[in-house]
Amino acid sequence: MSEKKIPEILIVGLPNAGKSTLINALSNRKTSIIGSTPNTTRDKVTTTLEFDDEKRLLISDLPGFLEVDDNVNNKYQENILRYINKVEHILFLIDVHSKNYSGLDSIFNLINNNNLQNKTTTVFNKAENFKMGNLDKRMYKYIFNSEIFISAYHKKGLDVLVNVLEKISIKAPKGNDKKTSIVIIGRPNAGKSTLFNSLLNSKRSTVSNIPGTTRDKINEEISLNKMSYQITDTAGIPRKTQKNQIDKYSSTLAIRSLESASLALIVVDSEVGLSFEDKRILKEAIEQNVTPIIVLNKWDKLDTFEKEEINKNIKNELKQFQWVNVLRISALNKKNIAQISKSISDVEDQLSTRIGTSELNTKFRELWTQNPPHPFRGKRAKLKYVTQYSSYPPEFSFNLSSRIPKNYQKFIENNIRQNFNMKNICFKVKINA
Numbered sequence: 001m002s003e004k005k006i007p008e009i010l011i012v013g014l015p016n017a018g019k020s021t022l023i024n025a026l027s028n029r030k031t032s033i034i035g036s037t038p039n040t041t042r043d044k045v046t047t048t049l050e051f052d053d054e055k056r057l058l059i060s061d062l063p064g065f066l067e068v069d070d071n072v073n074n075k076y077q078e079n080i081l082r083y084i085n086k087v088e089h090i091l092f093l094i095d096v097h098s099k100n101y102s103g104l105d106s107i108f109n110l111i112n113n114n115n116l117q118n119k120t121t122t123v124f125n126k127a128e129n130f131k132m133g134n135l136d137k138r139m140y141k142y143i144f145n146s147e148i149f150i151s152a153y154h155k156k157g158l159d160v161l162v163n164v165l166e167k168i169s170i171k172a173p174k175g176n177d178k179k180t181s182i183v184i185i186g187r188p189n190a191g192k193s194t195l196f197n198s199l200l201n202s203k204r205s206t207v208s209n210i211p212g213t214t215r216d217k218i219n220e221e222i223s224l225n226k227m228s229y230q231i232t233d234t235a236g237i238p239r240k241t242q243k244n245q246i247d248k249y250s251s252t253l254a255i256r257s258l259e260s261a262s263l264a265l266i267v268v269d270s271e272v273g274l275s276f277e278d279k280r281i282l283k284e285a286i287e288q289n290v291t292p293i294i295v296l297n298k299w300d301k302l303d304t305f306e307k308e309e310i311n312k313n314i315k316n317e318l319k320q321f322q323w324v325n326v327l328r329i330s331a332l333n334k335k336n337i338a339q340i341s342k343s344i345s346d347v348e349d350q351l352s353t354r355i356g357t358s359e360l361n362t363k364f365r366e367l368w369t370q371n372p373p374h375p376f377r378g379k380r381a382k383l384k385y386v387t388q389y390s391s392y393p394p395e396f397s398f399n400l401s402s403r404i405p406k407n408y409q410k411f412i413e414n415n416i417r418q419n420f421n422m423k424n425i426c427f428k429v430k431i432n433a
Helices: 019-027 071-084 101-113 137-142 158-168 192-200 245-260 276-287 304-317 338-351 357-370 406-419
Strands: 008-013 045-050 055-061 089-095 120-125 147-149 180-186 218-224 227-233 263-269 291-297 325-328 383-390 395-400 428-432
Touching: 008 019, 008 071, 008 101, 019 045, 019 055, 019 089, 019 120, 019 158, 055 158, 071 101, 089 101, 089 137, 101 137, 147 158, 180 192, 180 245, 180 276, 192 218, 192 227, 192 263, 192 291, 218 338, 245 276, 263 276, 263 338, 276 291, 291 304, 291 338, 325 338, 357 383, 357 406, 406 428
Parallel strands: 008 055, 008 089, 089 120, 120 147, 180 227, 180 263, 263 291, 291 325, 395 428
Antiparallel strands: 045 055, 218 227, 383 395
């Protein structure tokens, strides 16, 4: 079971058996990335299934079981061994047309060697035009307890499977305590998964020196500063010309993860410096009102001269966003990793700041008198009143008699940063004229 005591179901099978298609069909959303190449899924991807009467269940998709002996694949397969004994039930998913009996034997032996026979249901997939009586006799060996024939792609037979899953689910209503969401994002091989694992203090994400190892969005809960957060590791975001179809979709998922985040840790490879892609991610985060923290990773690999050069480069590249916090760490060695926890705590305080209407109006009426905006199309705007109408992130409404130049709006934003507790965060200023 999971830490929340909600039962967890694990889907295991060979590559291209349809595990990701099945989890997407059951959840009615694109939880896992689907592709025609083996091991499109490269890590554990979990989603929640909800039934009637507030019954819930976690279901997880893992990388396909491969017998290829290479470093990256071995790490993927270690994940199967790490998770298989912790779950409530296993779905052994088999392509009903598969002839890879050696691979199926490997999973069969894995289940038997771990005494998981009674926790396993065999699911034959891609059976939309298949007659059960035509099942190859060699397949009977792999049936545990019972078998279900489905077509995940065509959503046939899923009602039978859902009935099985619903019996395992428990009543667990959703909590109202919405956790702050932190997303780790950046270019391939910058060290995002290493940072993710270091913060969690566990080998949650698969790590290698091959760019693009992570493809899925990997979500976990983490406790920092005695507070609980939802933290997400994402795929690397390369230039468009470097992406194949799957990598392109992975990158899109990574960018979309900003939509539900409050804070973005933008991981930058210090040996490369702040690149075009890094700046694009930074601007995307700010446009979505997500507070960014730039994390210069692999800082320990630089000599004194290189550190001075990258500091100059960062200062020059961030002229427009001087308020953005920049940290220098080594995720692998966990050097200065505590800076991240402290910065997140500071951001929490700033995002939660609420300024009284009276204090805001007193400050900005004084400012307006001392430094009024230039006329816009022949009219000089007068300040009627200003108010903060929300926090986390803070949002302000300036009600004016007419419009103001864009540079004066920037002037307003800078003054909010200087005079109130919001020096390192994103906030929104709405001008009503």
